[in-house]
Amino acid sequence: MRRLIYGTTLALVLAGIVHILVVLLIPSYAERDAWAKLASKGEPWEFSVVARPGLDKTSELPLADPSFGVAACRFDLSESPLVVEAAGNLPFWSVALFDRRGRNFYSFNDRTAIGRQLYMIVVNPVQMAQLRKNPPEDTERAVLIESDLQEGFILIRALQDNAARAPAVQKFLNEAQCSRYSLPESDGTS
Known part of the structure; x- marks a missing residue:
């Protein structure tokens, strides 16, 4: 009986120590979230290539598919x-x-x-109302997305199904644009 009590007490003490260590380590891992990693890769409103197709060991993406190149961009709708x-x-x-x-x-995909x-154009609800009042011509060919969020990021993934397609994938990712969109001026009518 003594051994059972001793073993149970020892197990509870070890579990408590492990629990405390995990709680103390959480802040160090929280600083390395996706947003922080992307912030170290580039400026907001610009795409940065974060993974290249192939066996890219420099990718910071967990479990990245080696057939895809990935570019990321941070933005702030406010x-x-x-x-x-x-x-x-x-x-x-x-x-x-x-x-x-x-x-x-x-x-979405191709x-x-x-x-x-x-x-695509991403707007908040106020900006969407302004677009609906005076829609520019380019909205006809755009995927319009309305969102309540302020800050966010985008990931573009491009498939490289064979080595011959590498230049096209590289060009697609390097020339992708993530920029501020100018809303049309109000015409003064309501």
């Missing part, structure tokens, strides 16, 4: 609406939008994009 563009003839690309904490709130081209 500053301006966002427009994202990329052009190229690839077998597949996808884009995903995330909030600052890394939760996905919207995604199969669902207008004309298989990446052109």
